[in-house]
Amino acid sequence: MKKHKIIISLIDRIGKHACHRGHKIGDKFDFDTDRGKLCPMAMHVAFPYIDILRYGGMPPCSSNGDIRFCCPDADVINVFRLEMVK
Template sequence: MARRPKIKITYIDRLGKCPCHRGHRPGDSWDFDKDRGEICSMVMHVAFPYIDILRYGGEIPQPGQKKGTAIFCCPDVETINVFKIERIDEEKED
């Protein structure tokens, strides 16, 4: 049975006027399997469908984005944090 690819989540930008209420800062990064309890639950609510699609072989058709990635925003209108999800295939790690 093939291993599931790793998923990396990175906070890449803030579009809103307020900093993240959970304390996340641009540049923060998490391994979905190891660190998911450290990520804001609102972010995870939005991220999970993208993670599920990427992890199980699908792609997110976002113009200008690299295959195996997805960009999305936190639903908090005061912060509007921007996150990037990347599928990390084992062969790319070597």
């Protein structure tokens, strides 16, 4: 079974402080090739969603119909979107 490409995009920031890793809204990461570039804490949160997508499941969607997750840093709270490219 071929794994689909997963793109992680930073789409918003809710917290009051800038990202400690330097991520900015508009940054995009390929799950397979950019793993060392994405903050390890954000990747830790993203992985279960990505695992569900890659094995044919569907994680919960936002009110916009896309798949989102947040950075676990309470001062930053970056909001990321996952897209599966078939």
